[in-house]
Amino acid sequence: xxxxxxxxxxxxxxxxxxxxxxxxxxxxxxxxxxxxxxxxxxxxxxxxxxxxxxxxxxxxxxxxxxxxxxxxxxxxxxxxxxxxxxxxxxxxxxxxxxxxxxxxxxxxxxxxxxxxxxxxxxxxxxxxxxxxxxxxxxxxxxxxxxxxxxxxxxxxxxxxxxxxxxxxxxxxxxxxxxxxxxxxxxxxxxxxxxxxxxxxxxxxxx
Amino acid sequence: xxxxxxxxxxxxxxxxxxxxxxxxxxxxxxxxxxxxxxxxxxxxxxxxxxxxxxxxxxxxxxxxxxxxxxxxxxxxxxxxxxxxxxxxxxxxxxxxxxxxxxxxxxxxxxxxxxxxxxxxxxxxxxxxxxxxxx
Numbered sequence: 001x002x003x004x005x006x007x008x009x010x011x012x013x014x015x016x017x018x019x020x021x022x023x024x025x026x027x028x029x030x031x032x033x034x035x036x037x038x039x040x041x042x043x044x045x046x047x048x049x050x051x052x053x054x055x056x057x058x059x060x061x062x063x064x065x066x067x068x069x070x071x072x073x074x075x076x077x078x079x080x081x082x083x084x085x086x087x088x089x090x091x092x093x094x095x096x097x098x099x100x101x102x103x104x105x106x107x108x109x110x111x112x113x114x115x116x117x118x119x120x121x122x123x124x125x126x127x128x129x130x131x132x133x134x135x136x137x138x139x140x141x142x143x144x145x146x147x148x149x150x151x152x153x154x155x156x157x158x159x160x161x162x163x164x165x166x167x168x169x170x171x172x173x174x175x176x177x178x179x180x181x182x183x184x185x186x187x188x189x190x191x192x193x194x195x196x197x198x199x200x201x202x203x204x205x206x
Numbered sequence: 207x208x209x210x211x212x213x214x215x216x217x218x219x220x221x222x223x224x225x226x227x228x229x230x231x232x233x234x235x236x237x238x239x240x241x242x243x244x245x246x247x248x249x250x251x252x253x254x255x256x257x258x259x260x261x262x263x264x265x266x267x268x269x270x271x272x273x274x275x276x277x278x279x280x281x282x283x284x285x286x287x288x289x290x291x292x293x294x295x296x297x298x299x300x301x302x303x304x305x306x307x308x309x310x311x312x313x314x315x316x317x318x319x320x321x322x323x324x325x326x327x328x329x330x331x332x333x334x335x336x337x338x339x340x
Contacts, residue, residue: 034250041242042231059241066249074253144230147223166220167227198219 033074036081037066040168044089047163050151051093061096065089082170083177090160090178150200154193157181161189162197 041062048058065088073084151159160179164170165186175190176183234242 037246046231063245070249070253144226147226166224
């Protein structure tokens with residue numbers, strides 16, 4: 001909530017004296033948007049990370065989605081923010097995946113491919129930490145890794161339906177609005193995702 | 207397909223999946239949480255304020271309307287409208303000229319009294335002849 005101090009100062013400067021009601025409503029809207037973004041940012045990051053399998057790309061995607069919602073759709077009713085935000089997020093995820101696909105295709109024809117390692121993951125960061133973990137933590141991490149890998153292997157629409165419904169907790173109508181499809185399609189994608197995950201993981205334990 | 211259209215249930219599998227995912231979101235590394243907070247602040251700072259947004263929306267529209275009005279004032283064909291167009295009104299003017307009794311006759315030859323001129327000429331010749339004869 002530290003952002004409010006600076007935001008309040010900024011909005012106070014913008015609103016002339018005698019227009020206190022405008023300033024109050026502006027502050028209320030900023031506060032509502034702040035609360036909303038804070039409530040979705042971590043789950044949004046995890047959704048993007050599962051789809052992209054890349055931490056920095058996931059952070060960029062979440063940042064873009066926040067920025068676009070704030071600059072373009074902040075005036076919309078707050079109940080519309082969640083579907084809008086996740087639709088923007090999914091579009092950004094798809095953009096990154098397309099860029100990667102094009103880049104990989106182009107790089108496949110380059111004779112010097114493989115020399116540019118800027119985007120490659122740092123092997124030190126990727127190295128497995130050999131320090132012993134508590135058993136509960138280890139099981140949890142293993143369960144998360146298995147689930148994440150299984151979800152990432154789903155078709156895009158199934159992955160989207162499963163994460164929005166099960167993880168983010170959107171209802172069918174909100175999920176349909178986010179995915180730009182019918183509610184029946186959402187239910188179908190969700191069912192198939194669930195079926196595929198069960199087939200892959202069994203009744204995994206946390 | 208109706209059999210596939212299942213609602214989100216509270217099956218054990220779904221509960222476990224939700225718990226694992228939620229836990230992973232709550233246990234994000236500090237660096238990631240910090241980046242997310244920075245991103246949120248940046249998004250909020252970029253949010254357009256209501257007052258300037260109103261001005262930004264209407265000032266360009268007003269300027270565009272004023273420019274269009276100025277162009278109309280400068281280039282509007284005042285005095286050259288259809289009512290004043292000589293070509294368009296040529297037929298009307300011709301009718302007015304033909305029906306005007308006081309106007310100069312356009313086909314003057316029909317109104318010339320040739321008998322008068324012949325008589326006058328004869329008279330002039332006779333006068334001259336008589337004057338010469340006398």
